[in-house]
Amino acid sequence: MTEHPLSRRNVSAAALIHRRVPEGTGIVHLGLGNFHRAHQAVYTALAMEREPGPWGILGVASRSSAVADAMTAQDLLYSVVEISPGGSRVRVPGSHTGTLVAEHDPESVVHAIADPATKIVTITVTEHGYTVSPETGSLDLDSDAVRRDLAEASTPRTTIGQIARALALRASTHGTPITILSCDNLLANGRQTERLVREFVGTFRAPLRDEVLTWMDASVAFPNSMVDRIVPSSSDRYNETALTHLGVRDTIAVPAEPFTMWVMEEKFAAGRPAWEHGGALFTDDVEPYELMKVRLLNGTHSLIAYLGALDGCATIPESVARPFVEDAARRILCDEYLPTVTVPEAVDTDDYIRQLFSRWSNTALGHRTSQVGSDGSVKLAQRIPIPALEHLGRGDVPQFLALTVAAYLACIAPLPGFDPGPHARSMTDPARPRLAGMADNAASTTEFVRSVFVDGGLFPSVLAAHTEFVSRIADFVDIIVRHGPAVAAGEASAPVPDSGALTLQSRATI
Template sequence: MAPLPRLGPSTVPAGAALNARPPAETGIVHLGLGNFHRAHQAVHTAAALAHTDGPWGILGVADRSTGVARALREQEMRYAVVEISPERTRITVPAVHTGALVAAERPDAVLDALAAPDTAIITLTVTEHGYTFSPRTHGLDLDAPAVRADLRGDAPPRTTIGRIVRGLQRRRRAHARPVTVLSCDNLVGNGAQTRRLVREFAEALPAAERDDLVPYLESAVTFPGSMVDRIVPATTDVYRDAVAAGLGVRDAVPVPAEPFSMWVMEDRFCAGRPRWEHSGALFTDDVEPYELLKLRLLNGTHSLIAYLGALDGRATIPESVARPFVADAARAVLYGDYLPSLTVPAGIDPDAYVAQLFERWANTALGHRTQQVGSDGSVKLRQRVPEPALLHLRAGRMPHHLALTVAAYLCCVTPPPGFSPGPHATAMVDPARERLAALARRAPAASGASRVAAVLDSGLLGTGLTEFPAFAARIAEFVDVIVRHGPGAAAAEAGRAAESEPKSEANSDPKSDPKSEPLHAS
């Protein structure tokens, strides 16, 4: 049997291309050439270009990993998106990338691209960890060695913020047109946060550089906020085989994704943008309600499912949420702890939204892994847990399921002595794993509460929760139950305790709006 041809412009089957005419010009430089970008922003851009042509090709930039960039170049910037649900598999090929670079290999080329006159938008999907901010201040971590090196400027920048600022410096010197910097990461207030970090980096530069750059940032760069939502697992041979069977071609870097996709943005693009509204993107003056809805209800609950599932020996999110105690805990944290902490955007029915979340988590065909969802929890949880927890604690209520979330996380990444969290938890990657383990070792061995208090005092969840020692004590109690009796017993204890708490009402009741409806896939 003859080998299958490689995916490329001449081998894309009829009907699979999302946009028939690839863009000839690069208008967007994207930092973070991972699966999420290729299944989300790139797909929305391809759909926009299918409706209205424009100079909106995307130059993708990976940080250090060479695999995706090399494969894209070999495939002439083509790859497949495999949308999977239990009902069907749909395979499409977006054609929006005009190049693929690796910053560690060609740092000057990346800075030149950021400064290029045709570049109108700089976008980012570098994960929460990629912004190098301090867990205590949420500002730029000026003590981080990579940040200090980037500020010295004696070598090519290694951090995302350093690259952006050095690129903007070149842009100012070249008198290039204004540019928009658009974060597509799960940060609270991601536009304002990115602007703050960029400005803090600029203000830490020597005076000669700072005095020219800071006014430029104010006059020629915009930082709109955004909310992105799509579940995108890691690529495996399963998806390569699906592309081979479905399209009859070899694709080294297909991207699996759920059918659902959502993108909400502020329309503050100072040098133009693709017609993303024709891809299903929503533009609004107030992104925050959508952002908090997603960060807390989807992402926060997703983390709890991943940690409980991994501790229960479950490899995937669908396997985890199929366990009744995990589903019950997820529903309890959604309705009891997260929903009362936010204002639901007008037109969205929270019950329909929650039902849709459970459908997405139960997508057995996608098989999102607990290991992947649970990784980087030290960065993710501080975006999701502290504010809702503080709202309840200040009102005299104990948010038991938020405490359970933190306890399950700690059992996964810094397990107590003698406790094995299992292979899926052990495989979770976390930048704070060693630091948290060191803190736990220094705490009194006989006191689980002391170990948890030491972790919270380290700034894992910011500083506000340290005012409530009862919250740390509750986390420690759940850690003890998990270690002694398992995650199911801890979830049952959280459920019983939550039933005895005074009830709180959500900040709004959109069900009273006759136009309320669930979110829909684009």
């Protein structure tokens, strides 16, 4: 039988969420990855199906043209394969109206954002895509990419540069209002994005600088938002599932768990799709949802990934099935993250925690530890420092937060002679070369960990002053190297040793 490619002509109406071609392009999305295609694009399709409008999405890929090219070949369609142990469901959003690749055509990205028809810019470029200095939380003016964007106005390559240059063009031409909506795991992501854009604009010469900043005050909104859905990497098996359900070939099917959540501030400068029809929640205070997600879900997820990878687990379900990993996950979630979070009144904490462990145990989804553990140098900067400082300020050393950092370092920058295993080696991280050099050159584990906090560019330097926290991380690194992650997790559960007392493994010379 001939396999026909996915297109509007041959996909069933039952599978296509939004059956009509969008009326226009009102959204530019930066970051055409799996998460966007399984999350915002689905909500937008559901919104347009109930309330039609000019809310089609121009999807902008950062560097690779593979997804953009495949979408073009498939009438800008793809399928979302929702996977659970009970079975699969396949749906086709149909919310995109075009694609661009920023690396190939940065000028067109600027003009697309500046187009008066564009009312919203949504962003999923991961924490790493915001070019933030981990030390100051401000725009990283020492970054080569940021410096280039500041020098070359017409072809910005960074996300913040693209937005800032487009807003300047908008302000100097038609001045139509616009909303910039970050959908990444940054605390107060709207306010952070606004601050970074303003810092970039602040480098412009007067009078342009003042004109753009004044226009932004009145015409640009930066709502905070929280997004939540587990979306693994694509593979041929999901394409085969799509083929079985749809009867046509999709080369870029996106896997996702059935659970999905989106919470936003109701603060839009030029209107929005009726995302509530997809289940989105609008509130005046997103922060409790953000903290709940970034710490309880994401922070715990990181520990599960690093411990599991070090124990030879390829997937998150395999990892959390290890009793020592599940125990460590529950301890860090309940004892160390939860006390630093005010859970929203609408959320039942016990139900939420049960739901998290059910999601992490979704064996049909098979979320890989290497994917969750990647880019930890940026992710952990959002998840570790503030909770750690809260505990340390009360005189407590947060054992499992320390274990998270130690397991991360063991995966990304293993001490000489230690093999963290294939899943840890598969993790990608922009800080890996720098941290590996520190590990190779340090005279002891303690010196290595201290150098990470002082010179590593991962965490604010104020944490380095808490020597008991740094020492405990070094203890755990040594235990992982000599005895494995299960013993290290057991040590984290044990009573905290007295100052100066020997742990299971005395501080070793590398």
